[in-house]
Amino acid sequence: MGMTITEKILADHAGRKEVSPGQLINAKVDIALGNDITAPIAIEQFKRAGAKRVFDKEKVVLVPDHFVPNKDIKSAEQCKILREFAREHGLTHYFEVGEMGIEHALLPEKGLVLPGDLVAGADSHTCTYGALGAFSAGVGSTDLAAAMVTGELWFKVPETIKLIYYGQLRTWVSGKDLILYTIGRIGVDGALYKAMEFVGETIDHLPMSGRFTMANMAIEAGAKNGIFHPDRMTEQYVKGRAKRDYHFYTSDANAHYSEILDFDVSKIEPQVAFPHLPSNTRGISEVEEVFIDQSVIGSCTNGRLDDLREAARVLKGHRISSNVRLIIIPATPMIFRKAMKEGLFDIFLDAGAVISPPTCGPCLGGYMGVLAKGERAISTTNRNFVGRMGHPESDVYLSNPAIAAASAVLGRIGGPEELGKRG
Numbered sequence: 001m002g003m004t005i006t007e008k009i010l011a012d013h014a015g016r017k018e019v020s021p022g023q024l025i026n027a028k029v030d031i032a033l034g035n036d037i038t039a040p041i042a043i044e045q046f047k048r049a050g051a052k053r054v055f056d057k058e059k060v061v062l063v064p065d066h067f068v069p070n071k072d073i074k075s076a077e078q079c080k081i082l083r084e085f086a087r088e089h090g091l092t093h094y095f096e097v098g099e100m101g102i103e104h105a106l107l108p109e110k111g112l113v114l115p116g117d118l119v120a121g122a123d124s125h126t127c128t129y130g131a132l133g134a135f136s137a138g139v140g141s142t143d144l145a146a147a148m149v150t151g152e153l154w155f156k157v158p159e160t161i162k163l164i165y166y167g168q169l170r171t172w173v174s175g176k177d178l179i180l181y182t183i184g185r186i187g188v189d190g191a192l193y194k195a196m197e198f199v200g201e202t203i204d205h206l207p208m209s210g211r212f213t214m215a216n217m218a219i220e221a222g223a224k225n226g227i228f229h230p231d232r233m234t235e236q237y238v239k240g241r242a243k244r245d246y247h248f249y250t251s252d253a254n255a256h257y258s259e260i261l262d263f264d265v266s267k268i269e270p271q272v273a274f275p276h277l278p279s280n281t282r283g284i285s286e287v288e289e290v291f292i293d294q295s296v297i298g299s300c301t302n303g304r305l306d307d308l309r310e311a312a313r314v315l316k317g318h319r320i321s322s323n324v325r326l327i328i329i330p331a332t333p334m335i336f337r338k339a340m341k342e343g344l345f346d347i348f349l350d351a352g353a354v355i356s357p358p359t360c361g362p363c364l365g366g367y368m369g370v371l372a373k374g375e376r377a378i379s380t381t382n383r384n385f386v387g388r389m390g391h392p393e394s395d396v397y398l399s400n401p402a403i404a405a406a407s408a409v410l411g412r413i414g415g416p417e418e419l420g421k422r423g
Contacts, residue, residue: 002252004160006195006227009135009249013118021159021258029059030117032147035103036064038122040081041141046148054089055151061093061112062086063103066360071367101332101358104128104216104300109332111241115230115248120147125300125382127218131211132238133230133248138219158224159258160195161186165202167266172416174310175210176302176380176400178202179217180271182263184281192222194258197251199229202265208237209306216301217382220278270415272378273398276386284403284415291323294377295408296389297401298329298356299363302380305335307401312344314405314416315351321411326353327369333358351409365390378407 003011003018011019013027034042039062046054054060062082067075086094093112095101104125107113113129119136120126122144129136139153147153165178183190196218198211206214211228218226228234230248238246269283297303297311308330320326328348330336336358339345348355362369363381371377371390376397379389384396397413406416 001256002254004195004197004251004255004257005133005229005249006135006160006197006225007157009116009118010155010157019157021157023157024154025157026152026154027118028152029120029147031059031061031107031113031119031121032144033061033063033103033107033119033121033123033126034144035062035066035123036068036075036078036082037066038141038144040078042122042144042148043081043085045142045145049145049149051149054091054148057090058092059151060089060091060148061107062091063095063100063106065100065103065358066364067366068100068359069097069357099333101335102300102303102360105303105331105335108132108212109241109334111238111243114238114242114244114246115234116246120144120153124219125216127223127225128212128216128300130215130218130225130227131208132234133228135225135227137225156193158193158195160197161191162197162199162257162260164260164262165198165200165265166262167202167264169202169265170269172270172400172402173265173268174400175206175213177268177271178263178265179214180273180278180281180398181268183217183221183279184271184273186221186261188220188277188279189222191218193224196221196223196226198226200262203228204231207306208233209304212304213301217278220382270400270403272403272413273384275384275395275397278382278384278398287413290397290413291376291411292378292407292413293323293375294325294327294369294371295404296327296329296362296369296377296379296381297404298327298331299360299381300331301382302401303329303331303335305338307380308335308339308344311401311405312347314402314419315353315409316347318351318409318419320352320408323411324408325369326351326408327356327362328353329356329359329361329368331358362389364388378404378413380404
């Protein structure tokens with residue numbers, strides 16, 4: 001029996017010829033990643049274990065990206081722990097404010113995560129790197145500590161769901177809509193501890209930004225990882241960025257899948273996930289009179305340059321509603337600089353938006369856009385659980401950047417086509 005791309009990567013990193021779903025393995029990691037929330041706990045466990053040195057100073061990566069620039073004394077202390085640990089161990093890849101970006105946008109941009117890698121990160125959205133054809137999964141802080149010491153972790157080989165997308169995407173439909181629609185169809189536990197393998201003619205033409213978005217939200221369906229077959233587009237992305245060798249894996253034709261689903265994307269319109277689950281999705285045409293107080297465009301899900309360009313296309317020539325706060329967060333300093341050079345900032349500022357330095361802040365209700373009781377936000381982030389972005393009696397709706405931008409102008413959830421009708 002053949003193997004899937006996920007099984008092949010795990011087998012190679014475990015030093016085995018083959019693995020099968022359900023098997024427990026010990027595998028070497030290429031990157032062990034922590035942030036300002038999770039790494040302090042891992043560092044404490046690292047010290048308790050009596051470890052003197054990280055297994056490889058090139059492969060342990062720390063990115064303080066959630067509460068930075070520091071919002072209070074506690075967050076400053078958290079980041080100080082990372083800073084001192086990075087200096088003590090001579091970590092090559094520690095990113096301070098000014099160089100820091102949202103981790104899951106920054107690492108691919110820097111060429112630190114590559115096709116064929118095995119990445120363990122103490123953050124649930126580590127699955128983002130599957131867009132490059134890597135196996136990447138979120139782990140706990142104690143697991144991160146173990147990886148920092150030994151360079152290895154144990155895994156249970158997941159079963160794989162094959163998701164096939166075909167047809168032509170509608171206007172304003174992106175990777176965010178494909179993954180929201182998919183989660184809406186299978187549910188938040190529809191891929192529980194499974195690999196979500198994204199394939200099909202639509203995927204072949206989907207830009208890397210859309211692939212990152214889809215892989216990023218695999219965890220919202222309960223998946224262990226999301227993954228794409230690397231191709232010419234992947235090669236174009238990593239060429240010139242890669243700091244080391246990489247390997248393209250693909251699934252065998254006779255690989256076994258626990259389930260195969262297909263989607264005609266021509267029937268998918270822009271999606272909105274209603275409170276309080278990413279699976280509570282509706283097409284934009286089904287949304288009626290949902291007034292909002294805030295719109296957020298950014299995060300590890302949709303803070304890339306393509307996302308900002310899409311928002312700018314919608315906002316150009318418009319002014320946001322006087323009842324709405326529009327917060328735009330480029331995911332990395334490079335994205336920030338490119339957006340500024342392209343004139344996107346002028347469009348955002350003319351529309352009445354505020355532009356934040358890179359941070360995860362509002363996505364987890366940290367800062368830079370926390371919601372008050374009774375407020376509603378539309379956001380390009382990945383989760384809309386109760387209290388996710390602030391008060392437990394606030395509501396979060398998820399969408400792509402075009403819908404979030406149009407909604408900021410309309411003062412209610414709606415699409416770009418409505419702006420055209422308004423003139």
